[in-house]
Amino acid sequence: MSGESPAAVVDIRGEVCPMTYVRTKLALETLRAGDVLEVHLRGDEPRRNVPASAQDDGHAVLSLVPQGDGSYVLRLRKGG
Amino acid sequence: MGSGPVALREDQVQRYSRTILLRGVGGAGQRALLQTGARLLSGGPAFLTAAAYLGAGGTPVEGPPGLVGPDEAGFLVEARDVGQAAAPTLQRALLRLNEDAVVQPRAFGSLAALPDGGGSPRPLVALGRRGDHVVLLGAGVEACGDCLAQLCQGTQAPVAGPDAVQAGALAALLFQRLVLGLAPPLSGLVVSPGGEMQVLPLPECRHGPRLAAAVLAEAVRHLEACYPEEGCGVVLEGAAGTRWVALPNAYAAWAARDPDAFPRDARSAFLFEPAQWLALLKEADARAEKLLCVVHAHPDGQPALSAEDTAQAAPGGQPLLPGVAYLVVAIQQGRATAAAWARWQAGRFVEVPLPLLR
Secondary structure, eight states, rough: OOEEEEEEEEEOOTTTHHHHHHHHHHHHSSTTTTTTEEEEESSSHHHHHHHHHHHHHOEEEEEEEESSSSSEEEEEEEEO | SSSSSOOOOHHHHTTTTHHHSTTTTTHHHHHHHEEEEEEEEOHHHHHHHHHHHHHHHHOOOEESSOOGGGGTTTBBOOOGGGGHHHHHHHHHHHHHHHHHGGGGSSSEEEEEESHHHOOOOOSSEEEEEEEEEEEEEOOTTTTOOHHHHHHHOOOOOOOTTTTHEEEEEEHHHHHHHHHHHHHEEEEEEEOOTOOOOOOOOOOOOOOOOOOOHHHHHHHHHHHHHTTTTTEHHHHHHHHOHEEEEEEEOHHHHHHHOOTTOOSSOTTTTTOOHHHHHHHHHHHHHHTTOOOEEEEEEEEESSOOOOOHHHHSSSSGGGGSSSTEEEEEEEEETTTEEEOOOEEEEEEEEEEEEOOOOO
């Protein structure tokens, strides 16, 4: 469930590609397998690419929720 | 080993962002590249090209010995540097390229000219040629030195030529892959004058250990004395040679505490007491010794790793102690009858019989 408390939160709303996923990847590395990472992002490019890159790296996308101001909250579960 | 991982600085995150994105690298891999230096044991355009690629990637580079040669101008160094001491000249050039390339690393590997004697620090990339073909050999800490020496046969030192840039770039890439654990422990590559690359066939390792007969005899005496339980211990290797360290088999004590987690007994299983194991590793580190092999007995059993041994030594198909061999001694009625030396190679343990000299 995406209601689980995140183990960490990373805000990449001020970043552009490729730093959007670099920040996300580095944050995921600090977590244990199964932990949830919450990513705050803004814009169409990270909305498409960050979840896709995370999935390519073996992590699970739990949810991607628009916040109504052009930003999104992405929740990822770290893969093993 | 030193302390835990050091976080990347913000400027490093920015500089190495493209590398961090690569699968199999990430932040941890980039830290490894920053912390494992490359010592150039030879000079020449190929080695300076490798230095440029490694330095740009954040790997500290030292050397090479000798003076800057006339054929090296244009490869990090300039015409006015010819005849100057090569190592400080390269350090100045690397500092202009990337300040991370001149910091003191935690450990050094090496780049050497073929034929290499096998004693160069690992990871090692050796560069040379066979006829008009460029040869690159890569050896991680796990690689067998005898197999490396075998691969070195028939090779000559590299010469300056138009293929030096390609050879140097490949050497840097191979070094990085060894540091990251992405290359096999031993690998070889041949490049034709036209740039066609071929992987060198590797010998199946059938070499025994660097184990002194007296040390083996001491280990065997201990294992025999422990019969009918599984005796165990390790062999450490330092500058003064190898030494045997007996360790108590703690399996029975753990089985008494938690029989569900430890369902066997000390006749069929062994376990190092974690606190003793950690203390031994710290002592070895302080004495600049490395773990050569883990030793245990199979009372009334076979001189081979059991399925349980393999699962413990390589959980998930990856060796828990890279570069460390396993010595298994069969003990029949209290007397050692046969032994096997097992080394991780190409994704599995390869075992060779080990003569028990008395």
